[in-house]
Amino acid sequence: MWVDLIALFVLAFFCAAGYFRGFVSLLFSFIGLLATYVGTPHLARWIETSTDWSALDPQSRYWVVLAGAASILYFGCNFIGLVVSHFVVGKEEHHKRRDRIMGLGLGLIQGGVIALFLACLVGATPKAMREDSGWVDDQVRGSRLVDAVDPWNPILERRKELEWLTELGDVMKMLSDPNLIEDLELSKTAKEALSDPAIKEVLTDNKLIDALRSQDYTELFSKERWRGVMENEELREAVESIDLETIRTEIEDAQAERAGKIEDIIEEEE
Known part of the structure; x- marks a missing residue:
């Protein structure tokens, strides 16, 4: 039950975010996630080799540089999205309406993908964890979404x-x-x-x-x-x-x- 409710909340949240942010802004946010996933290790390596981090121990340096690189890529893409959205959509009301409707559709797709991914994760809960906690086992067994994705999980x-x-x-x-x-x-x-x-x-x-x-x-x-x-x-x-x-x-x-x-x-x- 709770698994299905959380999935519905995720879906509703992304739909609302897509509608209010608009298609262009949300698209660049999605590009930012991809860029962060793909480019963070490369950017972090470049930052680490081009600047002096001798004041930090190796483990702290690793996490600081990694977090900095991920933040630069993600928030940089989001900022570019805001600028592009401002120039492409402009202040025309019909452009804004179209941008928001398309954003709602993209948000629905993003929310659906994330909800399905969460259902796959929950469905793959280790057997030992389910045996140790009856509540976890009840939630997994009682979820219709988990039952739906299990055959191809x-x-x-x-x-x-x-x-x-x-x-x-x-x-x-x-x-x-x-x-x-x-x-x-x-x-x-x-x-x-x-x-x-x-x-x-x-x-x-x-x-x-x-x-x-x-x-x-x-x-x-x-x-x-x-x-x-x-x-x-x-x-x-x-x-x-x-x-x-x-x-x-x-x-x-x-x-x-x-x-x-x-x-x-x-x-x-x-």
């Missing part, structure tokens, strides 16, 4: 892939840990997992294991042969059936049982 699809890779990485880290070879033999669940053909295939690819250990998911997505492994349904089923806590518990119980037997042997010898 690229952020949600990416999040699901990352969650799957994280789960796969956690399992493979434990099963491929050289320090746990003997301990894994004590766990029935671990031995069953290690005998699974899909798990074996992944464990034989050392580069894939290294990428999973380092959580270098960019490299995983870029390698076509690894994409096939990621989309392997048999592997997914095998990984989802593995409970790491069960493996840890079985190892601890086996170690405790073995330690108890050793103590009994020592007591008998004494």
Whole structure:
């Protein structure tokens, strides 16, 4: 409910801003956002190299220069928009009316895009956050807008892939840990997992294991042969059936049982 209300507020705000500011002014504001996104790193680099910032530490210098460059680009484009609007639209009433109606349309488009983007972000709320907060889960489930964008939400699809890779990485880290070879033999669940053909295939690819250990998911997505492994349904089923806590518990119980037997042997010898 609240998600839909916020989306409506965003849409109404941008429509009103577009109407009162006018098409030309709003267009230059939009250009300013694009220029800020694209040009800020380049302008910041030029400012940093052409002026003396030795009085600031590197981290402070980075943020000050970055904020300054972004402000110059954004507010500069907005100022140019005001000047152009003054000369293009002028004081003619019919020009102003047309400019405002076109501004309303552009504001509607901008507000719609931002509202959809917010819905995509909310729809891609991490599973852990939704499980920790029932209120967040209720808001996501109760939003009609989120339901409408979910089928084609690229952020949600990416999040699901990352969650799957994280789960796969956690399992493979434990099963491929050289320090746990003997301990894994004590766990029935671990031995069953290690005998699974899909798990074996992944464990034989050392580069894939290294990428999973380092959580270098960019490299995983870029390698076509690894994409096939990621989309392997048999592997997914095998990984989802593995409970790491069960493996840890079985190892601890086996170690405790073995330690108890050793103590009994020592007591008998004494």
